[in-house]
Amino acid sequence: MKYDDTSWHSGGKFPEDLPPEAGATHTGMFVAWALLSGLAGDVHIEDFPESIPMLRDRTVTPGAFFLSSCDGKFTDEDLNDEGNAFTASYFDFETGKYLCDYGDMLGRQLPELYYVADTWDNFDLLKPIIDQRYANWKAAKD
Template structure:
């Protein structure tokens, strides 16, 4: 097992370049959408099965779950495949965080990623791109 990886912290966003007039809860949305995709594809660790089920049944959004996790996403929260994909797509230095690039491009009509509403409709748009990236990645493995 490799040493743990912290993929994201909401604090890095709301303590960083975050709109002053915007609720800090918006710092949870972009990671929450990635978490939703992981839950939908059974890539969260077994310890998070209850949260994954809440997302899959649309009782809670990924951002709501991420908020309950104190806004921290780490490698021990994911399955082996979830970690491999997250390292490749979400946190890869070589790929410059391609997830955030894709996410912003989906919502390039907004001033920043922090203005994306936490809706299932927006998640569906994000999930389609993540699924494409995941399929590409699996094809190259």
């Protein structure tokens, strides 16, 4: 199952003054959070053993990581079973709350969410919100 793909964000309402990489930031932030939170699927653990240390060491930004290590595609193979269950309820563009949380925390002063900078400072602002959503989700399922 494919959750997101940067190619879905080009054209249409995508701002002409931004590089295509700006379409990877919102998903890159979530993928980085998931992998750093122990929700990585076998593809990252076995096929790309350097991927988690790159994130942990912050040698690459979340969006750049998503483009280089995931080819700009976020699929169920990127996560383990628990990661996929949480992602299905939280990240879903139609029923989930992720984009609302992302926009509330990082996009309030911006014309579009695509203008959110792909930085670790922004990740650090967003992470506690995702952590809380994940904790609430886990408590509700137990």
